[in-house]
Amino acid sequence: MSLAYVPYAAPVALGDAMDRLGVRMTFAKGEEIFGQDEDADLIYVLVEGVVRTTRFFSDGRRQIGDFYYSGDFFGLETGPAHRFCAEPLTDCVVLAVKRSILRNVDDRQISGAIWEATRRELERTQEHMLMLGRKSACERVASFLMEVAHRQEGAGGSLPMGRQDMADYLGLTIETVSRMVSQLQASGFVAFDNARTFRVTRWDALERLAA
Amino acid sequence: MSLAYVPYAAPVALGDAMDRLGVRMTFAKGEEIFGQDEDADLIYVLVEGVVRTTRFFSDGRRQIGDFYYSGDFFGLETGPAHRFCAEPLTDCVVLAVKRSILRNVDDRQISGAIWEATRRELERTQEHMLMLGRKSACERVASFLMEVAHRQEGAGGSLPMGRQDMADYLGLTIETVSRMVSQLQASGFVAFDNARTFRVTRWDALERLAA
DNA sequence: CGGGGCCTTGATGCTGTTCAAATAGAGTGG
DNA sequence: CCACTCTATTTGAACAGCATCAAGGCCCCG
Numbered sequence: 001m002s003l004a005y006v007p008y009a010a011p012v013a014l015g016d017a018m019d020r021l022g023v024r025m026t027f028a029k030g031e032e033i034f035g036q037d038e039d040a041d042l043i044y045v046l047v048e049g050v051v052r053t054t055r056f057f058s059d060g061r062r063q064i065g066d067f068y069y070s071g072d073f074f075g076l077e078t079g080p081a082h083r084f085c086a087e088p089l090t091d092c093v094v095l096a097v098k099r100s101i102l103r104n105v106d107d108r109q110i111s112g113a114i115w116e117a118t119r120r121e122l123e124r125t126q127e128h129m130l131m132l133g134r135k136s137a138c139e140r141v142a143s144f145l146m147e148v149a150h151r152q153e154g155a156g157g158s159l160p161m162g163r164q165d166m167a168d169y170l171g172l173t174i175e176t177v178s179r180m181v182s183q184l185q186a187s188g189f190v191a192f193d194n195a196r197t198f199r200v201t202r203w204d205a206l207e208r209l210a211a
Numbered sequence: 212m213s214l215a216y217v218p219y220a221a222p223v224a225l226g227d228a229m230d231r232l233g234v235r236m237t238f239a240k241g242e243e244i245f246g247q248d249e250d251a252d253l254i255y256v257l258v259e260g261v262v263r264t265t266r267f268f269s270d271g272r273r274q275i276g277d278f279y280y281s282g283d284f285f286g287l288e289t290g291p292a293h294r295f296c297a298e299p300l301t302d303c304v305v306l307a308v309k310r311s312i313l314r315n316v317d318d319r320q321i322s323g324a325i326w327e328a329t330r331r332e333l334e335r336t337q338e339h340m341l342m343l344g345r346k347s348a349c350e351r352v353a354s355f356l357m358e359v360a361h362r363q364e365g366a367g368g369s370l371p372m373g374r375q376d377m378a379d380y381l382g383l384t385i386e387t388v389s390r391m392v393s394q395l396q397a398s399g400f401v402a403f404d405n406a407r408t409f410r411v412t413r414w415d416a417l418e419r420l421a422a
Numbered sequence: 423c424g425g426g427g428c429c430t431t432g433a434t435g436c437t438g439t440t441c442a443a444a445t446a447g448a449g450t451g452g
Numbered sequence: 453c454c455a456c457t458c459t460a461t462t463t464g465a466a467c468a469g470c471a472t473c474a475a476g477g478c479c480c481c482g
Binding site for chain 2: 055057059061062063065076077078079083084103106108111112114115116118119120121122123125126128129130132133134170171211
Binding site: 373374375385386389390392393406 | 460461462463
């Protein structure tokens, strides 16, 4: 059981093109970039910061769709409305491009790159789905920490999200996440300096555990 | 908690275009259309039959990615290899198109339609992910039966897949699926003529249950 | 130094899994 | 058409993993 790490930053060339077509906007931590069920007129490229997308259910349950980092696309929709809401976890800068503009752009490079970004997001969502369907709590947390560490280009990581966000991403409760984190630390796989900062101490073992 | 039904058949116009570009192939039930980790040279459109995509883990766990019906695309990949395998649940007919051909086609209608199909599959995968992350066993089975019924354009449905496939799609065991099916029937929400044929008897109640 | 989140830990219970066995159904050969 | 076999499905009982409920601790920041 090995889930490949799937990067999905937009190609740099695309960022440049989007820069010409789009509008640069900034959002502060805690604001809302777009809300669930809002009109999906814009597509976004994250220039700086970290963003999460969330689906809320009427009875209070939450599921986080994904966390996005610099270079990532988000807000792609087939229909007229956003099916998740997007909120920054840190102050952030985004590039917003009108869908109507993209539809009419005749640049093969741009349209191809957006298709590619869509497929990458599909692949990431599929891996996320596999995790929720078939991994244990421990495996999920191990996978998550590995992915965060990977994305930050180093053996260690700082978590921009809290335990509740991790839980809602992993399909667990905050208590279970906390317990698994403690357990992984006790087993010597990772070392936490504080709740938001850790280092992977036994990469190979953690990888095996993540399944 | 309401998960919208997301159709994702390829637009008819696209089917025609693919017909000119691709090769028609037939597969018998039990054959393999493509295997996990095989080269992903081709993209497929299902013309007739039902197909499932599956991811196998080294320890035997399985997760079904999706079930595909006539008109659906499958086999789209970003990387060079298929990350799921595809197998027909019934004898089926597919149209296979070379990725390299699609890359060079300059028809905006075709490329746009493929992008659209990709986004639809992304949406479906996201809904699947939400289900695995936050729904109870009963809600999952109820959602599944509703979706099958929906897709078959009627209040009833015949299940082309067995209980094990349902379980591997829903992230449950076969026993739990069976129990929930029995429970839904005992509650009068659905009626099974036999294990593979059912009718939804209380649509609104089932919808509420599916959350 | 004190307040308020956020995080951790403990005790208990429920949901879904596991293991085991019975039943129903489909396919086959007589 | 019936008997037989093999597989798929259902059901039961015990168990495990994660959730829930409830404190307690830590850390950031005034």
